[in-house]
Amino acid sequence: MSVLSVLMAAIAPGVALLSYFYLKDRYDPEPISQVLKLFLFGVLLVFPIMVLQRALVQGLGEHPFVFAFVTSAATEEFFKWFLVYFVIYKHTSFDEPYDGIVYSVAASLGFATLENVFYAFFNASGFSALMMRAFLPVSGHAMFGVIMGYHLGKAKFNPDASRKHLSYALLLPIFWHGVFDYTMLVTKTYWIWFMVPLMTFLWIRSLWKVSHANARSPLRVIQREEQVKI
Structure with missing residues (x-):
């Protein structure tokens, strides 16, 4: 594969997934x-x-559980949560619950895309390996972003439970990211029997969160009122 082909194959999954979740915003695209x-x-x-x-890694070692839940999941999800919270959470463009999903997925897929580019160029892998990463790590980051964004949306538009959902927005992605990484680390030869059910569950749950976040949009009521007036 040429350098350009490898680069495009590495970038395409993240861009495609971001486009998918962006277009799922029914009422007021960001x-x-x-x-x-x-x-x-x-x-x-x-x-x-x-x-x-x-x-x-140098300080804690590479024990699968510690690496999966602390070195990998906790650091990555904390930085993504920190980024979304301090850059966009209080911004005026964050005006409906689904926006949390769009912005969290964008941050997650930005991270996953460059990670995928590094993998493509610094590991001996072909097109099939890149496609497998599209279905697993890149897709996984998108799912963790949906979970984070869903609870950030609930936190912003449900002030009475904002602290609880801000905590969920961080802790739940860490948990599922850790489960994902730990499964990949300890089931090297039979991982598919665990990853297919896990990814299926995460996708189904994420699509439910997408639908539920859209259904809670205050813009939905405004749109209906305008349609009635017409």
């Missing part, structure tokens, strides 16, 4: 500039996270 900003910030997160993870 400014493309804001979505791209979160995506690019997600790309930049790769570098500080790589440095921190290297330090954690």
Whole structure:
């Protein structure tokens, strides 16, 4: 494969998934500039996270459970949560629950896309390996972003339970990311028997969260009132 072909194959899954979740916004699609900003910030997160993870490996070792839940899941999801919360959570463009999903998925897929590019160029892998990564790590990051964004949306538009959902927005992605990584680490030869049910569950649950977040949009009521007036 040529360099351009490898690069396109590595980038395409993240862009396709981001487009999919962006187009799922039924009532008020987010400014493309804001979505791209979160995506690019997600790309930049790769570098500080790589440095921190290297330090954690040296300090904590590479025990599968510790690596999966602390070195990998906790560091990556915390930085993504921190990014979305401090960059966009209080922004005026975050005006309905589904927006949390769009922005969290953008940050997650920015991170996953550069990670995928590094994998493509620094590991001996062919097109089939890149497609497998599209269905697993890249797709997994999108699912973790949906979980994070769903609870950020609930936190912003349900002030009475904001602390609870802000915690869920961080802890639940860490948990599922850890489960994902731990499964891949300990089931090297028969991983497919565990990953297919896990990914199926995460996709079904994520699509439910997408539908539920859209259904709770305040813009839905406004749109209906306008249609009645017409």
